[in-house]
Amino acid sequence: MRFLSQLRIGPRLAVGFGLLLVLLIAMGGLAAKQTGVIYDALDYYTVNTTPSLESVRVWESRSDRIRMLQAQHILTSSDSEMAALEAAIQKATEELTRAVAGYEKLLSNDEDKRLWQDVIATTNAYVVGWADLKAISRQTAGNPAKTEEARQLFVGKGEALHKAAAAAIDKEWEFNVKLAKQLADEGAVTYRHALLAIAIACSIAVAIGIGAALLIARSIAKPVQEAVVVARTVASGDLTSRVDAQGRDETAQLLQALGQMNDSLSTIVGEVRESSESIATGSGQIASGSADLSQRTEEQAASLQQAASSMEQLSSTVQHNAESARQAHQLAREAADSAARGGDVVGHVVATMQGIAESSKRITDIIGVIDGIAFQTNILALNAAVEAARAGEGGRGFAVVAGEVRLLAQRSAIAAKEIKTLIGDSADKVEAGTRQVGAAGQSMTEIVAQIQRVGLLIGEISNATAEQSSGIAQVGTAVGQLDHVTQQNAALVEESAAAAESLRLQAARLAELVRSFKLNPQAA
Incomplete structure (x- = not known):
C-alpha cells in the first residue's frame, strides 16, 4: 500500500491495466495457437480429404459405366452401335485412368499409397481384359457360339476383374472416410483442450485483476473518504478542522x-x-x-x-x-x-x-x-x-x-x-x-x-x-x-x-x- 501511495493515480492504474493487458495478450496467443491447430485440421479436410472422396466416387461411377457399356456391346449386333459403344467405353476408360493418376498428389501416407497402387493394378487389369472381350464381342453377329463365349467371358473373368477393381476402390473410400473421422476426432480433442486452457487462463486473469483492482481501489478510496469527511465538515460550517495529507498522489494533493x-x-x-x-x-x-x-x-x-x-x-x-x-x-x-x-x-x-x-x-x-x-x-x-x-x-x-x-x-x-x-x-x-x-x-x-x-x-x-x-x-x-x-x-x-x-x-x-x-x- 505504501508503494502504491507513492505513485500517482495514472501510473497506478497503468500498472493494473498493463498487468491485465499482458494476461489478455497471453490468453490471445494461447487461443490463436489452439485455433491454428483446429484450422490446420479443417484445412486438410477441405484440401485433401474432400477431393480424395470425390476422386474415389469418380472411379466407382466410371467403372460401373464401363461395365454397363460392355454388356450393351455384347448384346448388340449393329456395327455402328458397337463403334459408338466402343467410343463411349474408350472415353470412360480415359476418364477413369486420369482420375486414378490424379489421385497421386492427394496421397496422405504409406497406407493410402499402397491402396492407390492396388486400385491402379486392378483398374489396369480390368481395362486390359476389355480388349479380349471386345475381340470376341465383334464376332457375335449371327454366331451364337461366339455370343455365348463373350457372355461367359463377361460374367466370368470380366466380372472377377470388375469386382477386384471395385473392392480396391471401396478400400480406398473406406480409408478416406476413416481419415476424415480421425481428423474430426482430433479437432474435437483440440477444441476441448483449447476451451480448458482458455478457462484456466481466464480464471488466473480474473483473480489477478480482482486483486489488483482491490489494491488500487483501497489506495484511492481511503484518501478520498478522508477528503469527503473534510468537505462535509466544511459544508456543515465548521472551519476549524486540520488536514494531515500523506503521499504524493492526486488524493494527497486533494487533501492538501x-x-x-x-x-x-x-x-x-x-x-x-x-x-x-x-x-x-x-x-x-x-x-x-x-x-x-x-x-x-x-x-x-x-x-x-x-x-x-x-x-x-x-x-x-x-x-x-x-x-x-x-x-x-x-x-x-x-x-x-x-x-x-x-x-x-x-x-x-x-x-x-x-x-x-x-x-x-x-x-x-x-x-x-x-x-x-x-x-x-x-x-x-x-x-x-x-x-x-x-x-x-x-x-x-x-x-x-x-x-x-x-x-x-x-x-x-x-x-x-x-x-x-x-x-x-x-x-x-x-x-x-x-x-x-x-x-x-x-x-x-x-x-x-x-x-x-x-x-x-x-x-x-x-x-x-x-x-x-x-x-x-x-x-x-x-x-x-x-x-x-x-x-x-x-x-x-x-x-x-x-x-x-x-x-x-x-x-x-x-x-x-x-x-x-x-x-x-x-x-x-
Whole structure:
C-alpha cells in the first residue's frame, strides 16, 4: 500500500491495466495457437480429404459405366452401335485412368499409397481384359457360339476383374472416410483442450485483476473518504478542522488543497462577516428612503390618475354631444329632403288639379254639344211626327218611331243637363282644391327653407363640437402619457424599494449565515 501511495493515480492504474493487458495478450496467443491447430485440421479436410472422396466416387461411377457399356456391346449386333459403344467405353476408360493418376498428389501416407497402387493394378487389369472381350464381342453377329463365349467371358473373368477393381476402390473410400473421422476426432480433442486452457487462463486473469483492482481501489478510496469527511465538515460550517495529507498522489494533493481551502475559507468568512454587517446597516437606510419616495410617488400617481379619469369623462361627454349634433344635422338634412320631396308632390298635385279643371271645362263643352244635338233631335222628331200625322195611315208607323226618338232625345237632354250640373260643381270644387294645394305648396317651400337654415346651424355646432372633442382628446392623451410615465416611475420606485428591502433582508441573512461558521480564534 505504501508503494502504491507513492505513485500517482495514472501510473497506478497503468500498472493494473498493463498487468491485465499482458494476461489478455497471453490468453490471445494461447487461443490463436489452439485455433491454428483446429484450422490446420479443417484445412486438410477441405484440401485433401474432400477431393480424395470425390476422386474415389469418380472411379466407382466410371467403372460401373464401363461395365454397363460392355454388356450393351455384347448384346448388340449393329456395327455402328458397337463403334459408338466402343467410343463411349474408350472415353470412360480415359476418364477413369486420369482420375486414378490424379489421385497421386492427394496421397496422405504409406497406407493410402499402397491402396492407390492396388486400385491402379486392378483398374489396369480390368481395362486390359476389355480388349479380349471386345475381340470376341465383334464376332457375335449371327454366331451364337461366339455370343455365348463373350457372355461367359463377361460374367466370368470380366466380372472377377470388375469386382477386384471395385473392392480396391471401396478400400480406398473406406480409408478416406476413416481419415476424415480421425481428423474430426482430433479437432474435437483440440477444441476441448483449447476451451480448458482458455478457462484456466481466464480464471488466473480474473483473480489477478480482482486483486489488483482491490489494491488500487483501497489506495484511492481511503484518501478520498478522508477528503469527503473534510468537505462535509466544511459544508456543515465548521472551519476549524486540520488536514494531515500523506503521499504524493492526486488524493494527497486533494487533501492538501482541501486544507488550504479550509484556511482560506476561514479567513474569507471572517472578512465577509464584517462586510455583511456594514452592508446590513447601509441597506436598511436605503430601504427606509426608498419607502418614503415610493409613498410620495404613489400619491402623485393617484392624483394624475384622477385627472386622467376626469379628462376621459369630459372627452366622453363632448364626443357624445358631437355625435348627437351630427345626428341632429343628419336628421335636419333628411327633414329638408323630405319637405322638398313634399313640395314636389304638392306641385304635381297642383298641376294635376289644373289638368282636371281643364278636362272638366272640355267635358262641359262636350255636354253642351250633346245637349244641342238632343235639342235638334227633339225638333227633328217633332217635325217628323207632324209630317207623319199629315200622311195619315201610311205614316203611322213612322210617327211611332219619331215619338220614340223624341222621347230618347228628351231623356238625353235631361241627362246632359244633370251631367253638366255635376261637372260644374266638380269644377268649382277642383278650383277651390287647386287654390288650397297652391297655398300648401307655398307653405312647404317656406318650411324647407327654415329646415335648411336649422341644418346649417346644427352643422356649425357639430363642427365646433368635433374640434372641441379633438382638443380635449389631445389634452387627455397628454395627461394619459404623463400618468403612464408617473405609473412607470412609481413601479420603478416600488421595485427599488423592494430591492432595497430585499437587499436589507439578504444582508441580514448573510450576516446570520456567516455567524453560523465556526472560525479559528486568529481568523475571527
